[in-house]
Amino acid sequence: MFFSQDCTLCRPHLRCMKPCAKLNCPVRHLRRIIYYLDSAIHTLDICIYFFTFTELAEAIIRAKNRNVVVRIILEDSMTHTDKSQIMNFYKEGIKPVFKSLDVLVHHKFVIIDNNIVMTGSINWTKSAFFGNFENVLVTNESAIVKPFVNEFERILTMLTATTTETNSETLDIH
């Protein structure tokens, strides 16, 4: 999936979630990504640098509500913006993992049921989907999926060792 400057024109199609005739209408791509998220049965592992896009957050919350195990890793410095979806996740019982580091968690990938990977250059923000030149690659090839599965576990282990308590304190979540 490719996104580019001409996607800006398709922003109105988001209101009704109906793509236009253009093959690269970003609403078409968005619907495809949501389709994959909605297809999750067991697990949804998400590692995204910057996540503000409501429609994608809603698909993740739907997954949680049908008992899919949802795990989210975010970049700490991007969780402090007004548009971050972090509070919506917390309200729905999903606790994203993030940690203040002197480096960036710059990934933009999602793993569905340990079977499909979506990865690329795109952060999950409306402006990235509707205007930027971006790409998303979707594959179920195990030679690609498996390393992402392992890396997600590795990062999660690395960040959760001391993260959970800090986050809960900072966000005053009970």
Add this chain to the structure above:
Amino acid sequence: MFFSQDCTLCRPHLRCMKPCAKLNCPVRHLRRIIYYLDSAIHTLDICIYFFTFTELAEAIIRAKNRNVVVRIILEDSMTHTDKSQIMNFYKEGIKPVFKSLDVLVHHKFVIIDNNIVMTGSINWTKSAFFGNFENVLVTNESAIVKPFVNEFERILTMLTATTTETNSETLDIH
């Protein structure tokens, strides 16, 4: 290829370009990327948001010097930083294409001989390679490579329509 926080420790290995025993030593990954760049025979198509990494620029210049056709698309707003490799490319006769837009050229991919794609989350900067959590996927699967080839041509056509003259004037290159 995955990069993460522990890669920071491997920064000294860059001096001699020798990786340590760690499987994810970033110098090991860097050498692999340079190996692919050095293997280019016909074309090297590069579309990178932020490009400051000297060792990678040198590999591209080597390709140019062995008569590989090198085409580079960069994000305009990132070419004004001190560390941008743009002037080094110009000095060597490579003219990157960039254009001031109200959206970002956020891709991070390279196509070698229309046959191999390297794509992922990583910008070509030293800090991204030595510390950030990042990924690079390398594939020669034509179902993946071909769309990237088409998209590169599409972006290049879109940007070059009015770009070349503007760039030359702005940079005062003769």
